[in-house]
Amino acid sequence: MIKSPLAGSKLGVHDDSYLGKSEKGLVYSALLYPDGASWPHFRVWLLNVDKMKWMLRSDVSLRAVVENFATLRL
Numbered sequence: 001m002i003k004s005p006l007a008g009s010k011l012g013v014h015d016d017s018y019l020g021k022s023e024k025g026l027v028y029s030a031l032l033y034p035d036g037a038s039w040p041h042f043r044v045w046l047l048n049v050d051k052m053k054w055m056l057r058s059d060v061s062l063r064a065v066v067e068n069f070a071t072l073r074l
Contacts, residue, residue, distance in 0.1 A: 004028060005045045005054035014040070028054060039063035 005028055006017060017030040026047040031040045040062050045054040 002047065002052060005056070006030060012036075025049065039066075 015032045020027050028045045042060045044058040046057045
């Protein structure tokens with residue numbers, strides 16, 4: 001059995017995680033509020049099957065996304 005990349009972490013009430021499959025392999029994603037942050041982070045891990053270890057591929061602050069989106073002119 002493979003543990004999730006968040007195994008042993010204390011998850012908050014509003015944290016969500018998902019397991020899925022992509023062209024690149026097995027993917028684990030989570031919407032987390034790290035350290036009680038008011039804005040969530042979206043994190044994506046890809047399973048390295050050779051090492052049987054989750055590798056963090058993306059960590060995006062949704063606050064930064066919203067702030068950057070607000071500056072775009074449509």
